[in-house]
Amino acid sequence: MGELRGTHVPVLLERCLELLAPALGRNGRTIHVDATLGLGGHAEAVLEAHPNTVLIGLDRDTEALAHARARLARFADRIHLEHAVYDELPEVLDRLGYPAIDGVLFDLGVSSLQLDAPDRGFAYAQDAPLDMRMDQTRGVTAEEVVNTYSHPELARVLRVYGEEKFAGRIASAIIRERERGRITSSARLAELVRESIPAPARRTGGHPAKRTFQALRIEVNRELAALEAALPAALDKLTVGGRMVVLSYHSLEDRLTKAALADRVRSKGPVDLPVELPGSGPTFRLLSRGAELPGDKEVAANPRAASVRLRAAERLDPEAARQGRTDRERYRRRVKAMHQPGTGSPGSGTGPRSAPGDGNGTDEEGEGT
Numbered sequence: 479m480g481e482l483r484g485t486h487v488p489v490l491l492e493r494c495l496e497l498l499a500p501a502l503g504r505n506g507r508t509i510h511v512d513a514t515l516g517l518g519g520h521a522e523a524v525l526e527a528h529p530n531t532v533l534i535g536l537d538r539d540t541e542a543l544a545h546a547r548a549r550l551a552r553f554a555d556r557i558h559l560e561h562a563v564y565d566e567l568p569e570v571l572d573r574l575g576y577p578a579i580d581g582v583l584f585d586l587g588v589s590s591l592q593l594d595a596p597d598r599g600f601a602y603a604q605d606a607p608l609d610m611r612m613d614q615t616r617g618v619t620a621e622e623v624v625n626t627y628s629h630p631e632l633a634r635v636l637r638v639y640g641e642e643k644f645a646g647r648i649a650s651a652i653i654r655e656r657e658r659g660r661i662t663s664s665a666r667l668a669e670l671v672r673e674s675i676p677a678p679a680r681r682t683g684g685h686p687a688k689r690t691f692q693a694l695r696i697e698v699n700r701e702l703a704a705l706e707a708a709l710p711a712a713l714d715k716l717t718v719g720g721r722m723v724v725l726s727y728h729s730l731e732d733r734l735t736k737a738a739l740a741d742r743v744r745s746k747g748p749v750d751l752p753v754e755l756p757g758s759g760p761t762f763r764l765l766s767r768g769a770e771l772p773g774d775k776e777v778a779a780n781p782r783a784a785s786v787r788l789r790a791a792e793r794l795d796p797e798a799a800r801q802g803r804t805d806r807e808r809y810r811r812r813v814k815a816m817h818q819p820g821t822g823s824p825g826s827g828t829g830p831r832s833a834p835g836d837g838n839g840t841d842e843e844g845e846g847t
């Protein structure tokens with residue numbers, strides 16, 4: 479098998495390592511899940527940086543697994559590479575006998591292996607059978623989607639997953655074309671899309687078929703449903719101090735990630751109560767302020783990084799979370815008191831300069847929701 483290491487640059491690698499280090503570098507053995515192993519770039523760097531870490535790598539693509547297995551062969555005694563969809567993580571962990579994990583990374587979307595493969599049908603620039611399944615052992619192909627979905631179904635897929643303005647026109651062209659004969663090739667589909675888009679619009683926004691191909695890939699692989707189930711399942715498995723990092727490349731992926739994290743970093747107790755009610759406190763803290771974007775240098779070196787959005791979070795010790803709430807409440811009360819007549823103002827020197835857990839310039843609170 480060819481070695482693809484040179485052709486693939488892991489996205490935001492240094493930042494991922496930095497975020498995962500406090501969780502994986504703790505004393506004793508730690509467990510890290512790479513939920514999207516791909517060619518094993520991030521996994522290799524984690525294994526090199528943390529000699530006491532056991533890595534569980536998942537991928538639904540058997541070809542990617544084979545490449546990663548070859549690349550990570552020197553770590554064979556502390557890796558488990560599993561053919562699985564990432565929403566199957568709890569079952570995989572049960573089977574392997576790991577009740578909890580310390581780190582988890584999701585680097586979503588397709589790998590360069592899949593995009594560059596001439597026969598997988600992911601790329602509009604290459605003619606191939608319309609497959610687009612990441613797992614070629616099961617599921618429906620893009621050919622089936624294109625040739626069997628109704629006009630409203632096709633238009634919805636293209637509009638929602640591809641954010642395609644001309645979704646209706648493209649769906650109509652597909653329906654007309656398939657009445658003449660089954661659409662089986664990626665080049666034919668790409669040409670059909672190009673013809674459906676008005677000439678002035680073709681000149682902007684990259685290749686006209688890019689959005690349609692992305693939409694079909696997301697539909698074929700049921701990517702968003704799997705992600706929506708996988709994120710909470712992975713968060714549930716993290717130990718106190720355990721960390722999750724997610725790299726999204728599509729606004730809907732990032733929105734699901736933001737929602738999954740927002741649900742955990744919010745207190746569900748009454749706002750004015752000075753103490754958290756049992757079970758109502760935040761269970762995670764954000765490590766990223768909003769979604770982190772790549773720097774210009776990274777994008778120049780690795781064009782695939784251009785659309786990445788990083789979010790990360792850490793599981794809290796429930797006791798520390800309760801304490802943080804108490805501190806925040808105390809701070810709120812002090813600020814409120816300062817605004818009462820005769821008690822000074824926040825700028826008068828009597829108020830706190832910063833408050834624990836208030837997120838003043840720290841990375842602790844991110845954007846919250």
Ligand SMILES: C[S@@+](CC[C@H](N)C(=O)[O-])C[C@H]1O[C@@H](n2cnc3c(N)ncnc32)[C@H](O)[C@@H]1O
Pocket residue numbers: 486487488489513514515516517518519520521536537538539542562563564565585586587588589590612701704705
């Ligand atoms: C962007 S690549 C990961 C690259 C990897 N971080 C590296 O450094 O080589 C994404 C990988 O995730 C896999 N993948 C996508 N969705 C998946 C899912 N729902 N379950 C398991 N693997 C998935 C793809 O097959 C692909 O190999």
